[in-house]
Amino acid sequence: MxxxxxxxxxxxxxxxxxxxxxxxxxxxxxxxxxxxxxxxxxxxxxxxxxxxxxxxxxxxxxxxxxxxxxxxxxxxxxxxxxxxxxxxxxxxxxxxxxxxxxxxxxxxxxxxxxxxxxxxxxxxxxxxxxxxxxxxxxxxxxxxxxxxxxxxxxxxAQGRFSAQVMLVGSRETVEHFARQLMAQPSAGYHVVAACVPGTAGGTVGGALAVPVVGTFDDLEAALVTSRADTVVITSSDHLPPERVRELSWSLEPGGQHLVVAPSLTDIGGPRIHTRPVAGFPLIHVETPTYAGQKLFSKRIFDIVVSGLLLIVLSPLLAVVALIVALDSKGPVFFLQERVGLNGSTFRMVKFRTMVVDAEAQLQRLAGRQRTEGNSVLFKMKNDPRVTRAGRWLRRYSIDELPQLINVVHGDMALVGPRPPLAREVAHYETHVHRRFLVKPGITGLWQTSGRSNLSWEDSVRLDLYYVENWSMAGDLVILWRTARAVLARQGAF
Structure with a gap:
């Protein structure tokens, strides 16, 4: 030691x-x-x-x-x-x-x-x-x-103006936190070292290559070696409370910081409240609610905003309808059954962006999808079924504007989880069905975080995070980010 x-x-x-x-x-x-x-x-x-x-x-x-x-x-x-x-x-x-x-x-x-x-x-x-x-x-x-x-x-993004973090915990939790923190450098936590049970030396995190500078027996010395100013305890399975207390005492007051990460993920800040009881920092996590004034306010907001958008955008919608009609044979609108609130189905309306027999060609293309999309959603770059006008409409998400009608009707919301197909729901694990506790949305966290580039696991995680933590303020932020994502055209195909 x-x-x-x-x-x-x-x-x-x-x-x-x-x-x-x-x-x-x-x-x-x-x-x-x-x-x-x-x-x-x-x-x-x-x-x-x-x-x-x-x-x-x-x-x-x-x-x-x-x-x-x-x-x-x-x-x-x-x-x-x-x-x-x-x-x-x-x-x-x-x-x-x-x-x-x-x-x-x-x-x-x-x-x-x-x-x-x-x-x-x-x-x-x-x-x-x-x-x-x-x-x-x-x-x-x-x-x-x-x-x-x-x-x-x-x-x-270059590691400056950030807390220099030393992660302390099991190898599994250290690697998990290292991946999450390095994926979001804007949060201001730059991982420089790790302490794990066993022996010092080597790295953790695979390609992340976080150096292991010590073990639980020499945390204070490892902190000096790594020149970290923040200690993040990712798990305390092998770290008794007395050892954590000693570590906190060794930190420079006001200069170095101790962060303890609880075993909670994807929980919004407003739902978390810390209350010290008998010397224990108890964390209270409020359960989400899906009724009452918040839901009423969201519905009023959806009706007013979607109604105004339909009025303001009516000239654009008319022009797009004419382009779709002239570009290829078939109806202007595409109606498709989707699964919505509480598992009920509704017919979602979009501008048609594919050829008329697109569904018939799906089986032929499904084999290629496994290498281009994720395990549940069918998404393909350069999909041959997409029309010329359809590629332009999808690039800027204009094909989704008629869904404002679904919002006014009450089948959808402006912001919410992605509305899935029934065949996708058949592959859902039990916990994924929580996304049906709220109405699906025209946009959501999936729209502002990569769209079609997301893996299935990331899509589920974002949808469930929204379901557990939605708020009107969060909806406004998502709407603002949606405009930026659409203009950037990332993940749109």
Missing amino acids: SATPTTREIRTASSTIGWNKAYSQRLLLTDALVLIWVVFGVQIAWFGIDTANVAFRGDLRNIAVNYTAISLVVIVLWLSVLGLYGSRADRVIGTGSTEYKLVFDVSLRVFGLLAILAFLFHVDLARGYILIAFPVGVLVLVFSRWLWRQWLVLQR
Whole structure:
């Protein structure tokens, strides 16, 4: 067993830490520039260039202060509260929507506080000044954060601006976590080493080649050797609680971090709540619900949005229908029976993109599919049954627009799992049937994560993740990502 490293050695090992502080300072500078530009810009736009003599008045000793001072107070307060609520913390930046939610929540609190103070002290602030500065400031702040995130994603793809992670656990769990974390570098966890039971040396993860720098007996020394700043415990089967506690004590406060991964996968953050009880960090996982106000809101949203889209896109739909009719013989629309909510069937409508006898040719092509698609879904690049117009329609997913009719009718939703064929359902394992707890969607996580390039296992995992964790906010994010995926034309064939 290696000697326990000294505090100095541990601090030397964590000398690379500081990316989060540097990035936070850049965000602070950008936030300040944005708020100065927005707040003073609104002041000038509302009152004119000469604002030195413009004042607000109240009955607190008849005070009169010019709006330049008010703008400075708003900027300083806004910046301070953004930092106080952790909108620039390394745990929220780079991935997910938490950063953007914090920016909005903080901004709402700041202007709510200003409104309350103005009411209590009878201060006559110009309403237009407030009503314009708030939404414009939020939009520009979110946009600037989005631009920084794009830069950060590029940096993290090269291993920079990320936590340097040492994985601790069994070989199986270490390899699983290494694959998942390396597949999503934007999350900010760069795997540099591993500790597994047995002997040190060699690598784990196959092609990932994660070096094994130690065993459970010399975790502290391995941490120094790997120069990692974050320890992720992937499994604790051979790691007693006392050993985990000793490891946490050896970490540099504020500089090195301990992460314990529970045996939970594909569970959305809002469903997880941690509650300390009798010294144990108990994790409460809420069960998903498929009824009530959330479901009603989703249905209203689907009806309104799909109805408006049908009205707005009606000229395009008419032109596409004419192109399909002129391109090849057969009906304009293709009706196909699909399986929907609770296993019920419905007829899904699409623009026809294949020849009329496409189904008859399916058996002849099925043998070739095994090498081009996955084990359940039939997907083939350069499918000879697709018409000339059909290739263009599929490339931009225009053939799926008539499914808006299915949404209005109630058979489908705008966002949901992929609507399967009955012959595909016959191959489902029991757990896959959970996808029928919600309505199928025109788009979903499968549409924004690779489309036809996905394996069957990945398709199932994404659909089940949506079923277990769906929310209106998540639906809006998926709709936004769908537009990007369609324009990128990845996996469309």
